[in-house]
Amino acid sequence: MPRFIVRFRGLSPARDITAKLRDAPAIDVLRETDRMVLVEAEEADLLRVVKPTSSIVIVPERRYERPDALPTVRREPSE
Amino acid sequence: MAKGKSRKTATRRPAVRSTRPTAKSAGVSTKARSAGRTRPIPAARKVQDEIEALIKRAVGKRSPAAQQGRHGAILTGLKAKPAVPALTLTAETLASVVGDVPRVRGAGRMLAWTPAATIAGAISVAAPATRRMVALPPRGLRSGAHVENSVKDRLFSLHSHLLTGAVQLRNIGASTLGMGSLASSSAAVRVLGSIAETGAKLIEYRPDEENAVRAALPGLRLVPEVFYEPLSVRLSLESHLQPSGAGHDVQVTVRSTGNAKGIPRVKVVGFTNFALRAGAQAFTNSSGIARLTFAVKPSVLERLYVFADRGFWSALSLSVSTSSGVIPVDLAPIDLAQPHALRHYVGEPGLTEGAGVNVGVIDTGSGPHPDLVIAGGFNAVTGEDPTQFGDNGDLHGTHVAGIIASRGGAPTGIRGVAPGVSVFSYRVFPKGSNASNFDIANAIDKAREQQCDLINLSLGRPAGPSVSDEPLVRIALEDAREAGILAIAAAGNDFRRGVSFPGADELCVAVSALGDKTVLSVGSVSAAAAIAPPGTDPNEFIADFSNIGPEIDVTGPGVGVVSTVPQHDFAVMDGTSMACPAVTGLAARLIARKPAILGMARDAARATAIADALLTTARTRGFTANLEGRGLPR
Numbered sequence: 174m175p176r177f178i179v180r181f182r183g184l185s186p187a188r189d190i191t192a193k194l195r196d197a198p199a200i201d202v203l204r205e206t207d208r209m210v211l212v213e214a215e216e217a218d219l220l221r222v223v224k225p226t227s228s229i230v231i232v233p234e235r236r237y238e239r240p241d242a243l244p245t246v247r248r249e250p251s252e
Numbered sequence: 253m254a255k256g257k258s259r260k261t262a263t264r265r266p267a268v269r270s271t272r273p274t275a276k277s278a279g280v281s282t283k284a285r286s287a288g289r290t291r292p293i294p295a296a297r298k299v300q301d302e303i304e305a306l307i308k309r310a311v312g313k314r315s316p317a318a319q320q321g322r323h324g325a326i327l328t329g330l331k332a333k334p335a336v337p338a339l340t341l342t343a344e345t346l347a348s349v350v351g352d353v354p355r356v357r358g359a360g361r362m363l364a365w366t367p368a369a370t371i372a373g374a375i376s377v378a379a380p381a382t383r384r385m386v387a388l389p390p391r392g393l394r395s396g397a398h399v400e401n402s403v404k405d406r407l408f409s410l411h412s413h414l415l416t417g418a419v420q421l422r423n424i425g426a427s428t429l430g431m432g433s434l435a436s437s438s439a440a441v442r443v444l445g446s447i448a449e450t451g452a453k454l455i456e457y458r459p460d461e462e463n464a465v466r467a468a469l470p471g472l473r474l475v476p477e478v479f480y481e482p483l484s485v486r487l488s489l490e491s492h493l494q495p496s497g498a499g500h501d502v503q504v505t506v507r508s509t510g511n512a513k514g515i516p517r518v519k520v521v522g523f524t525n526f527a528l529r530a531g532a533q534a535f536t537n538s539s540g541i542a543r544l545t546f547a548v549k550p551s552v553l554e555r556l557y558v559f560a561d562r563g564f565w566s567a568l569s570l571s572v573s574t575s576s577g578v579i580p581v582d583l584a585p586i587d588l589a590q591p592h593a594l595r596h597y598v599g600e601p602g603l604t605e606g607a608g609v610n611v612g613v614i615d616t617g618s619g620p621h622p623d624l625v626i627a628g629g630f631n632a633v634t635g636e637d638p639t640q641f642g643d644n645g646d647l648h649g650t651h652v653a654g655i656i657a658s659r660g661g662a663p664t665g666i667r668g669v670a671p672g673v674s675v676f677s678y679r680v681f682p683k684g685s686n687a688s689n690f691d692i693a694n695a696i697d698k699a700r701e702q703q704c705d706l707i708n709l710s711l712g713r714p715a716g717p718s719v720s721d722e723p724l725v726r727i728a729l730e731d732a733r734e735a736g737i738l739a740i741a742a743a744g745n746d747f748r749r750g751v752s753f754p755g756a757d758e759l760c761v762a763v764s765a766l767g768d769k770t771v772l773s774v775g776s777v778s779a780a781a782a783i784a785p786p787g788t789d790p791n792e793f794i795a796d797f798s799n800i801g802p803e804i805d806v807t808g809p810g811v812g813v814v815s816t817v818p819q820h821d822f823a824v825m826d827g828t829s830m831a832c833p834a835v836t837g838l839a840a841r842l843i844a845r846k847p848a849i850l851g852m853a854r855d856a857a858r859a860t861a862i863a864d865a866l867l868t869t870a871r872t873r874g875f876t877a878n879l880e881g882r883g884l885p886r
Binding site for chain 2: 248249
């Protein structure tokens with residue numbers, strides 16, 4: 174199931190929204206900070222509970238690579 | 253911060269299928285007989301070759317129809333050359349045969365245009381029956397607070413028709429807008445995809461209704477749907493280890509030049525084709541012997557890399573014969589009494605340099621090391637103990653922190669650029685794995701809470717076509733900036749590709765990697781990073797692996813950098829990961845000497861003042877701006 178992050182902008186976290194996410198049966202809250210919630214859910218289910226606004230941003234979880242200058246083998250040699 | 257440069261935009265060309273079609277799969281219909289020609293129909297391959305030759309002659313030339321703006325027209329009626337039958341191709345086939353087909357302005361698909369007068373052959377190109385475009389709010393992917401309600405209504409209305417079939421444009425937002433001219437439009441779109449209710453939409457419509465679609469959706473941006481090639485996946489070292497006896501082994505023996513003893517746990521990588529990254533890799537055993545296993549034993553290794561993770565310089569050999577069965581490689585021990593990159597560029601700074609400045613290192617975790625003092629930190633990795641912010645075993649974060657703040661010195665240690673700073677370690681990488689944008693944003697938030705003045709980001713991902721490609725980390729960086737923090741980021745190590753995100757973002761100072769041949773071990777991997785052009789000093793270079801571009805702000809020592817690794821060792825590493833903390837240390841020294849800046853209220857103006865102070869000290873090393881930015885800070 175995809176993961177999304179709900180980010181609250183500004184100084185006041187939206188605690189009521191966090192509570193709704195926790196209570197929603199189709200949404201699995203994986204982690205919370207004072208400005209973000211990491212959830213596992215289908216996007217449609219998430220959007221039913223929280224809508225993006227100017228102070229609420231919803232983005233997919235993405236990965237970052239550690240920069241590495243060492244060449245790495247990507248494939249076996251062709252015969 | 254006025255960086256004086258434009259935001260990076262992706263310039264990747266859309267992917268096309270690389271498989272060359274057979275005449276049958278190309279949808280070719282040969283009409284030689286119907287045209288009354290008496291020559292036999294050529295073999296499929298010859299026909300395919302003829303198609304390619306005809307199309308390649310035509311690529312780049314615009315048809316009269318295209319010039320008139322009728323992009324969806326089907327071209328026919330070309331001069332026929334008797335030797336070539338008339339052919340019909342789909343646009344997709346055309347693109348796959350030719351490869352990089354010039355884009356017709358405004359078209360949703362790439363099409364090749366063949367002018368009637370010059371092409372030798374009769375080719376009709378069937379334009380696609382529909383066009384796919386992305387409808388966007390004025391900025392970004394989603395409608396922000398300042399977007400007009402009418403625009404949001406149109407996007408919301410499109411969203412409500414997602415995957416329901418064609419919708420008449422007169423029904424898009426018209427009921428709430430009372431826009432008579434739109435209400436009369438009979439054009440229809442299908443909504444294929446949606447990013448949030450008032451966000452971007454993937455829509456499809458007939459090309460000849462383009463004007464009506466645009467007129468019905470004022471305030472929205474319409475951009476073509478484009479396709480990207482998948483990024484190469486780096487395969488892990490472990491996945492390519494093969495058990496002995498599964499193939500043909502090439503033995504590599506690694507010894508120290510200091511005492512001729514075998515060196516264990518050294519990574520050996522042998523490439524048979526470096527451009528394709530084809531080869532084998534293994535670690536040395538306790539006797540310093542590694543066995544590279546190949547399905548077929550190569551006679552020559554195009555490149556042989558030997559990396560020790562600590563204590564030794566690496567080695568690179570080219571065109572290595574395997575005929576003897578055993579390849580000996582000698583590694584030079586790191587001599588902390590000798591000059592190295594950091595010492596060469598910054599000398600041995602006093603232990604109080606940078607005092608009073610808090611620096612956040614967002615990395616694999618830093619420490620422990622006897623030459624490092626970690627003032628605090630946080631493990632942001634989801635699922636891990638938040639109090640365990642030491643190095644996760646990847647060594648990278650400790651090396652980075654040592655470049656900034658190591659308190660050792662010759663001949664038994666190394667001195668960082670700003671040994672007096674307070675280092676805060678924020679772990680965002682699980683061991684051997686990539687970092688989540690959630691964890692990175694969380695770490696940046698923590699650095700803000702703990703009142704860091706600078707944050708070092710020796711990490712990145714390829715920059716997307718717009719900043720909205722990765723909004724979360726950017727938002728966290730915006731919040732950090734609002735708290736007076738300057739972020740310094742590595743440009744990336746993709747061998748002269750564009751600057752990675754977040755370095756490419758205007759919120760960060762992006763750093764390329766500078767090297768000096770005189771402080772590199774001969775025959776080392778580090779020495780191999782030297783390429784033209786040289787700088788004002790002919791021994792200096794911008795590393796071959798360094799990403800470059802207009803987003804580069806400054807450069808820093810990033811080749812053959814000796815620094816700390818746990819628990820009490822030293823290692824040589826190359827990368828913009830090393831150049832970045834060198835610049836972070838220089839920034840810390842600078843603002844430590846400027847109490848007027850350090851004492852400013854923690855807001856965006858403070859971050860801008862830090863950036864301006866850093867950038868104005870930079871001096872060119874004789875490279876172009878896309879290689880060094882403004883140069884090396886002092």
